[in-house]
Amino acid sequence: xxxxxxxxxxxxxxxxLLTLGTLAAVLWxxxxxxxxxxxxxxxxxxxxxxxxxxxxxxxxxxxxxxRALSRRRFIGRGLLITLLGAPFILPVIVAVFGLLAVFxxxxxxxxALQWLGLSKVSIYGFSGVVLxxxxxxxxxxxxxxxxxxxxxxxxxxxxxASLGAPVGVLLERPMLRAxxxxxxxxxxxxxxxxxxxxxTLGGGPKATTVELAIYQAVxxxxxxxxxxxxxxxxFGLTIVAATVSFWIALPEGFGSGLDRxxxxxxxxxxxxxxxxxxxxxxxVLFLILPLMMVILRGVAGLSDLPSSVWPAIGxxxxxxxxSTALCLLASLVLxxxxxxxxxxxxxxxxxxxxxxVGTGLFVLVQPWMNPAKAALxxxxxxxxxxxxxxxxRVIEPAVNKxxxxxxxxxxxxxxxxxxxVRIVILPRIRRPxxxxxxxxxxxxxxxxxxxxxxxxxxxxxxxxxxxQLLGSYRNDAAAGAALVLLGLxxxxxxxxxxxGRVDADA
Amino acid sequence: xxxxxxGCWQCWLRCESEPVEPEPVKTGGGKVIRxxxxxxxxGAWSKIMKxxxxxxxxxxxxxxxxxxxxxxxNVYTYDGFDSDWGPGPQIEAAFEETCACDxxxxxxxxxxxxxSRLRLEGDNTDADVVLGLDTNLVAAARETGLFAATDVSxxxxxxxxxxxxxxxxxxxxxxxxxxxxxxxxxxxxxELADSDLKIIIExxxxxxxxxGLLMWVKAAYGDEAADIWADLADNIVxxxxxxxxxxxxxxxxxxxxxxxxxxxxxxxxxxxxxxxKTSWSFAEGNYMQVEVAAKVASxxxxxxxxxxxxxxxxxxxxxxxxxxxxxxxxVTPETGLPEGFGDLTQPxxxxxxxxxxxxxxxxxxxxxxxxxxxx
Numbered sequence: 013x014x015x016x017x018x019x020x021x022x023x024x025x026x027x028x029l030l031t032l033g034t035l036a037a038v039l040w041x042x043x044x045x046x047x048x049x050x051x052x053x054x055x056x057x058x059x060x061x062x063x064x065x066x067x068x069x070x071x072x073x074x075x076x077x078x079r080a081l082s083r084r085r086f087i088g089r090g091l092l093i094t095l096l097g098a099p100f101i102l103p104v105i106v107a108v109f110g111l112l113a114v115f116x117x118x119x120x121x122x123x124a125l126q127w128l129g130l131s132k133v134s135i136y137g138f139s140g141v142v143l144x145x146x147x148x149x150x151x152x153x154x155x156x157x158x159x160x161x162x163x164x165x166x167x168x169x170x171x172x173a174s175l176g177a178p179v180g181v182l183l184e185r186p187m188l189r190a191x192x193x194x195x196x197x198x199x200x201x202x203x204x205x206x207x208x209x210x211x212t213l214g215g216g217p218k219a220t221t222v223e224l225a226i227y228q229a230v231x232x233x234x235x236x237x238x239x240x241x242x243x244x245x246x247f248g249l250t251i252v253a254a255t256v257s258f259w260i261a262l263p264e265g266f267g268s269g270l271d272r273x274x275x276x277x278x279x280x281x282x283x284x285x286x287x288x289x290x291x292x293x294x295x296v297l298f299l300i301l302p303l304m305m306v307i308l309r310g311v312a313g314l315s316d317l318p319s320s321v322w323p324a325i326g327x328x329x330x331x332x333x334x335s336t337a338l339c340l341l342a343s344l345v346l347x348x349x350x351x352x353x354x355x356x357x358x359x360x361x362x363x364x365x366x367x368x369v370g371t372g373l374f375v376l377v378q379p380w381m382n383p384a385k386a387a388l389x390x391x392x393x394x395x396x397x398x399x400x401x402x403x404x405r406v407i408e409p410a411v412n413k414x415x416x417x418x419x420x421x422x423x424x425x426x427x428x429x430x431x432x433v434r435i436v437i438l439p440r441i442r443r444p445x446x447x448x449x450x451x452x453x454x455x456x457x458x459x460x461x462x463x464x465x466x467x468x469x470x471x472x473x474x475x476x477x478x479x480q481l482l483g484s485y486r487n488d489a490a491a492g493a494a495l496v497l498l499g500l501x502x503x504x505x506x507x508x509x510x511x512g513r514v515d516a517d518a
Numbered sequence: 519x520x521x522x523x524x525g526c527w528q529c530w531l532r533c534e535s536e537p538v539e540p541e542p543v544k545t546g547g548g549k550v551i552r553x554x555x556x557x558x559x560x561g562a563w564s565k566i567m568k569x570x571x572x573x574x575x576x577x578x579x580x581x582x583x584x585x586x587x588x589x590x591x592n593v594y595t596y597d598g599f600d601s602d603w604g605p606g607p608q609i610e611a612a613f614e615e616t617c618a619c620d621x622x623x624x625x626x627x628x629x630x631x632x633x634s635r636l637r638l639e640g641d642n643t644d645a646d647v648v649l650g651l652d653t654n655l656v657a658a659a660r661e662t663g664l665f666a667a668t669d670v671s672x673x674x675x676x677x678x679x680x681x682x683x684x685x686x687x688x689x690x691x692x693x694x695x696x697x698x699x700x701x702x703x704x705x706x707x708x709e710l711a712d713s714d715l716k717i718i719i720e721x722x723x724x725x726x727x728x729x730g731l732l733m734w735v736k737a738a739y740g741d742e743a744a745d746i747w748a749d750l751a752d753n754i755v756x757x758x759x760x761x762x763x764x765x766x767x768x769x770x771x772x773x774x775x776x777x778x779x780x781x782x783x784x785x786x787x788x789x790x791x792x793x794x795k796t797s798w799s800f801a802e803g804n805y806m807q808v809e810v811a812a813k814v815a816s817x818x819x820x821x822x823x824x825x826x827x828x829x830x831x832x833x834x835x836x837x838x839x840x841x842x843x844x845x846x847x848x849v850t851p852e853t854g855l856p857e858g859f860g861d862l863t864q865p866x867x868x869x870x871x872x873x874x875x876x877x878x879x880x881x882x883x884x885x886x887x888x889x890x891x892x893x
Contacts, residue, residue, distance in 0.1 A: 049885050049888075050885065050888075050889055050892075051885065051888035051889060051892055054888070054892040117772075136756060216721070216756065216757040216891070217757070217887070217888040217891040217892040218891060218892055228723055228724070230634065231627070231630075231631050231634055231724075232628075232630045232631060232634060232723040232724050233630070233634070233723065234633070234634040234637045234638065374638055375638075378638070378639070378640055378642060379642075380642075381642060382639050382642045382643060382644055383638055383639055383642070384635055384638065384639055385644075466626070466631075466634075466635050466638060468624055468625060468626055469625065483759070483760070483762075483763060484762060485762075485763070485766045
């Protein structure tokens with residue numbers, strides 16, 4: 013393409029500075045070194061155990077749901093599969109609010125239990141953290157496993173049916189063996205670095221994740237050494253898990269088919285249908301009920317919203333749009349550059365502790381300005397960084413395809429450099445670009461991370477406002493804020509995704 | 519210097535910048551960039567983004583003298599102090615009557631978070647005064663070297679002698695478990711630990727009452743503190759980040775008692791005419807909390823900061839404290855204590871570790887506590 017090499021190199025350098033440089037900055041500013049205490053190791057243990065159980069439950073429950081979705085046809089099936097993508101862009105704090113409305117102290121479940129004369133259950137601590145993680149990751153697991161089912165060529169099912177061979181043993185079990193480890197490890201990795209869930213549902217010495225321990229070390233003790241050490245531990249855990257997942261990934265062995273629509277002859281007995289639809293109903297209830305509660309309570313709570321919600325909305329939108337622009341620019345530059353350095357650098361944000369990155373940025377700007385006032389710019393950079401791996405994964409294949417399809421033609425026409433990017437590449441990657449922008453904007457809109465460290469009223473974003481309303485027991489106002497936040501996140505995603513599709517012939 | 523100001527959504531992106539040196543003559547208000555956004559918030563996105571990027575890039579160069587006439591005193595404090603029902607608004611109004619200045623509260627979380635924020639900001643902080651640290655944080659605060667000595671002093675009505683050239687006490691109280699009167703009160707921590715009573719406590723890492731409880735057990739039991747915590751573990755319903763969460767849960771009926779102050783029942787009597795609450799006096803004694811304020815060394819208005827600290831121990835401020843912060847005033851006002859403060863539980867003994875002892879005990883005590891409860 014004859015593009016200059018420096019933009020890609022510059023972005024990689026910035027990524028390294030943000031992920032590793034900030035860690036060094038935090039260590040450098042620490043005024044004492046005490047090492048990690050027993051409670052810190054308890055946080056590490058809790059993190060690994062909850063991530064393991066969350067991943068196990070998500071995948072375990074996803075298998076029957078995915079099987080049901082793969083072998084049943086019903087009205088709304090397509091819509092349901094689309095909806096399974098929604099939790100990814102759902103603000104964590106909104107989901108937590110919805111879960112509390114269903115499973116919390118005064119939630120639907122406990123009211124039902126009380127009505128039945130049973131004792132109440134509490135979802136704070138371990139069970140709450142796992143519940144929220146399953147809520148977020150079950151849909152992801154279902155989609156990943158469903159992909160596996162749908163990737164088995166229709167001819168194999170036909171053959172199995174004509175031979176009277178058991179589908180489960182011959183087709184499904186090898187498929188699951190290939191798909192499950194990847195799904196399990198992806199979810200394990202996501203749960204490993206979780207912060208907002210632990211902040212809202214965990215807490216206390218028994219239910220502290222590494223990221224939450226980092227938050228407490230910085231915000232309460234200003235123990236930067238401990239924060240940096242914990243971040244290093246988190247890096248280590250993530251890298252080990254990522255290496256394992258790379259190692260045990262199996263190639264698919266079904267060969268290709270003729271892309272016929274899959275018809276199933278097995279599993280048509282009445283009880284099997286009942287079981288399948290039972291699982292689908294359970295999953296739908298589990299995913300939809302909390303969101304319904306957000307909407308129901310939110311509508312009632314809109315009138316209780318404090319006036320500070322307006323500036324918070326303004327700030328959140330400005331943060332989301334700016335960080336989306338940064339994220340897309342960086343993703344595009346990296347996708348055009350390609351290569352191994354890009355792959356490694358773009359995976360680093362997944363392992364980094366967002367709180368330590370944020371603290372590192374604060375430490376770096378301190379000599380020049382009051383760092384607490386940089387909370388919003390730091391949040392913008394953080395959000396762009398955290399969305400980058402996802403945006404890049406969406407955009408890079410499209411860029412590669414555009415090059416593969418049109419490189420020779422472009423070369424013949426003498427179309428080079430940025431002109432080629434503008435004329436050939438950009439129009440061809442519009443859809444993934446819009447999708448990536450939607451992801452980045454929604455993730456940033458709902459982010460409750462580094463902003464929770466030192467922001468005051470003048471830097472309050474909408475998720476932070478909602479967290480503080482919840483903390484001060486203003487549940488009605490928090491419900492209103494949850495609805496506004498939900499609406500804005502989905503609207504941003506929809507607008508960008510839509511923007512990428514308008515007039516795009518596909 | 520630039521900052522985002524909030525207030526209404528139309529003017530949330532006002533660009534404000536103060537001149538580095540005060541201009542000799544003021545001819546009225548300075549310029550304020552303000553984008554009127556019209557009826558639709560989404561109508562003027564390009565303007566918002568442009569303005570926003572100016573802020574981010576630090577390009578906002580237009581000076582305004584609007585605020586330069588009245589000196590501003592920035593006081594960092596904990597969230598509850600500057601709430602609508604806390605002492606903040608009344609103290610602000612009373613002080614501004616006397617100082618020809620603009621007092622601005624910056625609520626920065628709990629007591630410990632306020633100190634962390636100051637440490638992060640270092641000498642680039644905006645704070646002129648920090649209000650709301652307590653005796654357990656004083657040594658750590660002193661060690662940062664971020665605070666300056668002051669001449670302010672008064673005839674304090676504290677149960678302990680107070681001599682400190684930097685930290686000015688403004689109120690105090692006894693920690694105690696608050697419960698309904700119909701619950702039988704345990705005589706001490708051991709009896710509480712052996713009972714089936716359910717309690718809610720605060721996290722010592724984020725909340726000053728939480729840390730106070732640790733110091734209490736430490737002061738009363740020394741090396742046996744860890745055993746007490748291990749025995750108490752099954753009485754603790756939950757550990758909340760702050761006092762207000764804990765008290766809210768207790769009022770919701772989630773526990774028999776909550777860690778608070780002996781003065782808390784006065785709130786129910788005075789504000790709600792409800793005398794069903796009491797607090798427990800323990801045989802070991804009850805631990806004290808003294809809340810202090812101090813001048814920040816890097817302040818650009820040291821005289822004003824001193825003036826504020828001096829005001830804080832006058833009757834004008836001290837008479838606001840009891841019925842807003844629900845603590846004992848550091849200097850009893852001439853009018854005496856409000857009614858309802860007279861009938862409060864009187865501890866058998868006042869426990870308080872010195873700032874140095876408390877600082878030395880804090881980290882190991884927190885480790886011990888986390889260990890006992892993380893099991």
